Amino acid sequence: MKKYVLLLLTVAAAMFAIVQWDFQKHRDPHDIANPDPNHTHTDFAVWIDGDRMDFSAPELMSEKEDDDSATADHAKHGHQHHDYLHLHDGVGHVIHRHKPGLSIGEFFESIRISISGTCYASFTPLADGELCGSTPFRLFVNGSEMPFTMDYVFEDLDQILITNAANDAEVARELSVMTDDACVYSERCPWRGEVPVENCIADPAIPCTE
Numbered sequence: 001m002k003k004y005v006l007l008l009l010t011v012a013a014a015m016f017a018i019v020q021w022d023f024q025k026h027r028d029p030h031d032i033a034n035p036d037p038n039h040t041h042t043d044f045a046v047w048i049d050g051d052r053m054d055f056s057a058p059e060l061m062s063e064k065e066d067d068d069s070a071t072a073d074h075a076k077h078g079h080q081h082h083d084y085l086h087l088h089d090g091v092g093h094v095i096h097r098h099k100p101g102l103s104i105g106e107f108f109e110s111i112r113i114s115i116s117g118t119c120y121a122s123f124t125p126l127a128d129g130e131l132c133g134s135t136p137f138r139l140f141v142n143g144s145e146m147p148f149t150m151d152y153v154f155e156d157l158d159q160i161l162i163t164n165a166a167n168d169a170e171v172a173r174e175l176s177v178m179t180d181d182a183c184v185y186s187e188r189c190p191w192r193g194e195v196p197v198e199n200c201i202a203d204p205a206i207p208c209t210e
Contacts, residue, residue, distance in 0.1 A: 056092030059125035082110035105150025
């Protein structure tokens with residue numbers, strides 16, 4: 001009898017764990033508070049003439065050039081481009097922001113990229129030169145189009161698409177492959193795994209809270 005009860009309890013515990021895991025997996029990250037609202041993240045993508053730009057180059061990462069990015073402690077990374085705006089760990093689609101109020105344009109400026117009108121230009125370290133199309137760039141935030149501006153101050157977990165696609169079907173395709181990894185770094189979807197530990201780099205007037 002005791003073995004039967006123990007078996008039932010074990011099965012019940014396993015089923016409860018499965019239900020909890022499934023529940024967590026389907027939660028909306030927006031329902032979970034960011035433990036440090038001064039340290040925010042956003043997914044972004046830039047598409048030009050149907051091609052997605054790649055921002056995963058080592059020279060765009062915040063790590064110091066003498067770091068071995070494969071083994072360096074994330075918490076010891078330097079910040080060679082901007083004090084409060086970064087890309088980390090070879091992930092070229094999630095912006096890390098350590099100070100409220102900074103815009104998407106300030107991020108691109110920090111890695112020496114200019115996007116305006118119909119033209120995209122990158123200078124050292126990427127130095128891709130200038131690409132100008134026949135259609136102006138458009139800005140989409142969380143799937144909705146906004147007036148194009150580089151002054152947009154992004155929110156935690158935003159998904160930002162910048163594209164020169166004129167065709168709505170092409171825009172829909174680009175939106176469909178937007179990433180949603182910002183929630184991992186903001187610790188708002190813990191069911192997706194642990195986030196690399198980051199040090200507290202912030203404006204002294206607005207200290208980190210984590």
